[in-house]
Amino acid sequence: MKKLMIVDDEYHIRHTSSLLLEKAGYEIVEVESGVACLERLRASFEGIILLDVSMPGLDGWGTLRRMRDENLLAGNLVCMVTGTIPGEDSSGLEDCVFDYLLKPFSRHDLLNMVATAQACLHV
Amino acid sequence: MKLSSQQRPPKCLIVIGASTGGTRVLAQILDRLPLLESAVLIVQHMPKFINDSLVRTLGQHSRAPVRLARHNERTEEGVVYLAPSDVHCQLSTNSILKLVEGPRVNYVCPAIDVTMSSVSAPFPGQRLVGVLLTGMGKDGAQGLAHMKRLGALTIAQDRASCTVYGMPGEAVKLGCVDHELPPEGIARALTTVGLRMMPEPPPRTSAGLSVV
Numbered sequence: 001m002k003k004l005m006i007v008d009d010e011y012h013i014r015h016t017s018s019l020l021l022e023k024a025g026y027e028i029v030e031v032e033s034g035v036a037c038l039e040r041l042r043a044s045f046e047g048i049i050l051l052d053v054s055m056p057g058l059d060g061w062g063t064l065r066r067m068r069d070e071n072l073l074a075g076n077l078v079c080m081v082t083g084t085i086p087g088e089d090s091s092g093l094e095d096c097v098f099d100y101l102l103k104p105f106s107r108h109d110l111l112n113m114v115a116t117a118q119a120c121l122h123v
Numbered sequence: 124m125k126l127s128s129q130q131r132p133p134k135c136l137i138v139i140g141a142s143t144g145g146t147r148v149l150a151q152i153l154d155r156l157p158l159l160e161s162a163v164l165i166v167q168h169m170p171k172f173i174n175d176s177l178v179r180t181l182g183q184h185s186r187a188p189v190r191l192a193r194h195n196e197r198t199e200e201g202v203v204y205l206a207p208s209d210v211h212c213q214l215s216t217n218s219i220l221k222l223v224e225g226p227r228v229n230y231v232c233p234a235i236d237v238t239m240s241s242v243s244a245p246f247p248g249q250r251l252v253g254v255l256l257t258g259m260g261k262d263g264a265q266g267l268a269h270m271k272r273l274g275a276l277t278i279a280q281d282r283a284s285c286t287v288y289g290m291p292g293e294a295v296k297l298g299c300v301d302h303e304l305p306p307e308g309i310a311r312a313l314t315t316v317g318l319r320m321m322p323e324p325p326p327r328t329s330a331g332l333s334v335v
Binding site: 073074075077080085086090091092093094095097098099100112113116117119120121122 | 170230231258
């Protein structure tokens with residue numbers, strides 16, 4: 001099964017992305033914060049993670065740093081979703097990010113990025 | 124004594140560094156490349172658990188076979204090598220792959236800087252090409268500058284087509300980039316410089332005639 005977690009505090013982005021990706025055959029987990037993402041990973045999850053950068057509290061880079069430090073990256077490919085290019089706060093995470101999607105993005109951009117990640121997840 | 128193609132260094136050595144978003148760009152470039160008389164070494168930052176699947180994925184886009192680099196393997200023309208995760212990948216005498224354990228450089232292992240900085244002066248007639256694709260941070264910029272000093276053709280992915288312009292942008296700042304190109308332009312440049320592999324000529328008879 002193709003599994004994908006959408007981490008975004010904005011409901012409409014989670015919802016529209018989820019509808020599109022479900023049609024493409026993905027089993028979707030939606031969470032609204034970095035903390036919820038970490039909890040889900042600790043419980044059990046392997047797949048693609050679409051991680052929003054700008055979230056209140058623990059932001060995307062902070063979440064990714066925690067994932068790395070807690071060894072929660074194994075079996076997962078992280079694609080950052082953001083409106084800005086990476087800055088200093090992403091330093092040290094160079095090899096933790098599989099891909100990067102700038103908002104606003106098209107359906108084609110999203111599906112293309114996710115399909116590439118999915119191809120790399122399965123031998 | 125004439126060395127066989129498997130004993131001498133490749134006529135052309137192409138080193139490609141990539142990070143965030145690089146997989147899609149590599150696929151676009153490989154899609155457009157003919158078989159080349161070049162050994163192509165790719166260093167893509169990635170987690171170890173996707174090493175084999177990335178070899179397979181890139182292989183689906185490449186006319187040349189794609190292999191995970193092995194320690195002490197002699198590079199061959201017409202083959203694409205992918206550096207494995209968690210070890211640095213160096214080149215000895217521009218032809219033999221060395222997988223070396225070591226600390227992270229620029230926060231990553233393998234580091235593109237380590238690979239490109241291990242390239243040595245070209246053998247007579249040998250061509251060198253360094254390519255730096257999309258990626259966060261600055262890995263590869265110093266390595267590309269090293270290759271430029273050796274006379275390599277140096278290419279950076281252009282800002283417009285980059286997912287993240289960090290690594291190519293750092294190389295441009297160092298002034299070591301000959302050309303900034305989108306993926307299709309990079310493929311064209313590699314096809315020109317990398318020496319398109321011609322089919323073997325038909326064997327000749329004792330009378331000097333080709334056997335058809």
